Amino acid sequence: MTTSRREFLRIGVAVSAGLLPLPAFGQAAPRVVIVGGGFAGASCARALRHTDGRIAVTLVEPNATFTACPFSNAVIGGLREISAQQFTYERVAADGITVTRANATAVDASARSVTLGNGARLAYDRLVLAPGIDIRWGALAGYDEAASTQMPHAWKAGEQTLLLRRQLEAMDDGGLVVISAPANPFRCPPGPYERASLIAHYLKTKKPKSKLIVLDAKDAFSKQRLFQSAWAELYPGLLEWVPLSKGGKVISVDPATRTLVTDFGRHQAKVANVIPPQKAGHIAEVAGVADRSGWCPIDPVTFESKLQPGIHVIGDAAIAGAMPKSAFAANSQAKTCAAAVATLLAGATPSSPKLINTCYSLVAPDYGISVAGVYQPTGGQLADVPGAGGVSPAEAPRGARAAEAVLAEAWFRTITSGVFG
Amino acid sequence: MKSLAAAIGLGTIVFAGAVAAEPPAGAVSCSGCHPSSARVTSPVLRLNGLDRAAIVKAMQDFRSGQRTGTVMDRIAKGFTDEEIQAIAAWYATQR
Numbered sequence: 120m121t122t123s124r125r126e127f128l129r130i131g132v133a134v135s136a137g138l139l140p141l142p143a144f145g146q147a148a149p150r151v152v153i154v155g156g157g158f159a160g161a162s163c164a165r166a167l168r169h170t171d172g173r174i175a176v177t178l179v180e181p182n183a184t185f186t187a188c189p190f191s192n193a194v195i196g197g198l199r200e201i202s203a204q205q206f207t208y209e210r211v212a213a214d215g216i217t218v219t220r221a222n223a224t225a226v227d228a229s230a231r232s233v234t235l236g237n238g239a240r241l242a243y244d245r246l247v248l249a250p251g252i253d254i255r256w257g258a259l260a261g262y263d264e265a266a267s268t269q270m271p272h273a274w275k276a277g278e279q280t281l282l283l284r285r286q287l288e289a290m291d292d293g294g295l296v297v298i299s300a301p302a303n304p305f306r307c308p309p310g311p312y313e314r315a316s317l318i319a320h321y322l323k324t325k326k327p328k329s330k331l332i333v334l335d336a337k338d339a340f341s342k343q344r345l346f347q348s349a350w351a352e353l354y355p356g357l358l359e360w361v362p363l364s365k366g367g368k369v370i371s372v373d374p375a376t377r378t379l380v381t382d383f384g385r386h387q388a389k390v391a392n393v394i395p396p397q398k399a400g401h402i403a404e405v406a407g408v409a410d411r412s413g414w415c416p417i418d419p420v421t422f423e424s425k426l427q428p429g430i431h432v433i434g435d436a437a438i439a440g441a442m443p444k445s446a447f448a449a450n451s452q453a454k455t456c457a458a459a460v461a462t463l464l465a466g467a468t469p470s471s472p473k474l475i476n477t478c479y480s481l482v483a484p485d486y487g488i489s490v491a492g493v494y495q496p497t498g499g500q501l502a503d504v505p506g507a508g509g510v511s512p513a514e515a516p517r518g519a520r521a522a523e524a525v526l527a528e529a530w531f532r533t534i535t536s537g538v539f540g
Numbered sequence: 541m542k543s544l545a546a547a548i549g550l551g552t553i554v555f556a557g558a559v560a561a562e563p564p565a566g567a568v569s570c571s572g573c574h575p576s577s578a579r580v581t582s583p584v585l586r587l588n589g590l591d592r593a594a595i596v597k598a599m600q601d602f603r604s605g606q607r608t609g610t611v612m613d614r615i616a617k618g619f620t621d622e623e624i625q626a627i628a629a630w631y632a633t634q635r
Contacts, residue, residue, distance in 0.1 A: 166568070447572045450569075450572050451568070451569040451572060454568035454569070454571075455568060455569070458562045458563060458568065459562075461562075462562055469562065470562055470565065471565065472565050472566070473565040473566035473569070473618065473619070473623065474566070474569055475566065475569035475570070475572065475615060475618075477572065477573060477611050477615070489610070489611055491611045491614040491615050492618075493566070493615055493617075493618025493619070495565075504617075504618040506617050506618070507614060507615065507616075507617040507618030507619075508614050508615070508617075508618065509614050511610075519610075522610065523610060525583065526573075526583065526584070526610055526611075529573075529581075529582040529583055529584055530572070530573050530584075532580055532581065532582060533571075533572070533573055533574070533575045533580050533582050533584065534572055534573075536575065536576075536577055536579070536580045537571055537572075537575070537576055537577070540577065540579075540580075
């Protein structure tokens with residue numbers, strides 16, 4: 120530390136009294152605009168305020184209520200209510216963050232301004248985009264926005280989550296449920312398999328003559344051995360996973376008949392959950408920070424876009440190397456990015472970070488498994504720190520799985536408290 | 541700008557140095573699981589204000605396998621002694 124805390128506080132007091140300018144910004148406090156109020160954006164806003172109270176932070180988010188995706192599979196499986204997933208921005212605003220309830224519709228990277236849906240413009244010194252994902256409508260033949268009202272994706276939590284749950288509840292015992300899982304990359308790599316597990320749990324306990332098929336565009340997935348071993352133990356004959364190499368890739372859907380078509384056949388489902396191909400949220404494309412992949416290349420130290428200076432991208436929208444698109448990763452990136460932005464605003468050079476991810480999945484209400492990783496910038500990418508990370512042990516007593524289920528819920532309480540509480 | 545600072549009595553403070561020191565590498569990620577707030581109910585220990593040596597020992601024991609963890613054994617292996625020392629020192633000062 121080059122300046123003592125006391126000196127820092129003295130300057131803080133001086134600036135808040137309007138006496139001292141910051142170096143690069145004339146008389147005004149530096150302005151950071153953050154677009155997107157999820158695990159990435161809201162975390163980044165709060166971390167910035169805590170890092171340096173002189174920075175004017177504006178969070179742009181159209182929704183008054185945030186509905187969290189982690190644990191939304193438990194809502195679908197009837198184990199949890201959607202209200203447990205919902206959070207407001209009151210505490211975020213109470214930190215001194217300007218929470219602007221609006222859509223960001225345009226970004227002018229050279230003028231450093233963001234345009235909102237009502238035409239207002241917000242000037243920024245640094246912009247952080249945390250837009251999450253958008254569905255690539257039409258990338259899977261037949262799957263457009265209208266189709267999602269018949270065959271929900273439920274990959275953005277909220278009404279879609281409840282729609283899928285209602286469809287499962289309305290289904291007669293003996294029905295066929297089909298989940299279509301996409302190719303990489305996509306939000307929450309273990310998510311489709313946790314969902315399959317908790318739907319299987321619902322069927323086993325409520326509609327045991329039913330069947331669940333997972334049609335997958337991949338041959339491998341996150342925590343695969345752990346999931347498959349648990350499925351064999353908990354849901355034998357009920358849950359079938361069909362990989363790419365066995366014809367699992369869905370090539371088109373027909374929402375009118377809830378039919379999913381592969382190269383090998385047609386599956387007419389009573390309930391169809393199509394987890395479609397995805398891309399970075401729309402504003403990333405508008406701002407010119409998404410590349411042809413639809414995702415956003417970033418500097419692994421600062422999360423600044425490799426395509427547009429002054430714009431940082433965090434969370435699911437970013438190409439974060441070995442880091443998965445998870446809420447934990449988004450939160451870790453957000454806090455790391457906040458520290459880097461504060462350092463850059465002060466005219467200094469951010470130091471190389473380390474980041475962590477931990478993802479718990481529930482295979483049953485009392486059966487949790489996890490994957491963890493540690494990451495650092497290596498060769499311009501966020502890479503796994505060799506020797507660290509990995510998944511829960513393949514062989515473990517049920518007590519250990521139950522303990523991980525408890526830790527999963529504790530994680531959710533902790534992270535949502537940090538972001539919204 | 542420096543002359544302005546001098547004029548109002550802050551002497552030789554360099555503005556670029558006025559930003560709060562960055563947390564050490566990895567430190568901000570811990571609060572994904574370890575609650576920052578004492579109000580959160582969790583079996584996972586709150587790190588803020590913990591004894592520096594205790595954090596160091598826990599991390600070293602998780603890393604070496606002396607202590608079994610759920611995920612901390614996997615995470616501790618990603619940190620060097622120097623990084624563990626820095627993170628522990630930082631959390632010891634957090635409130």
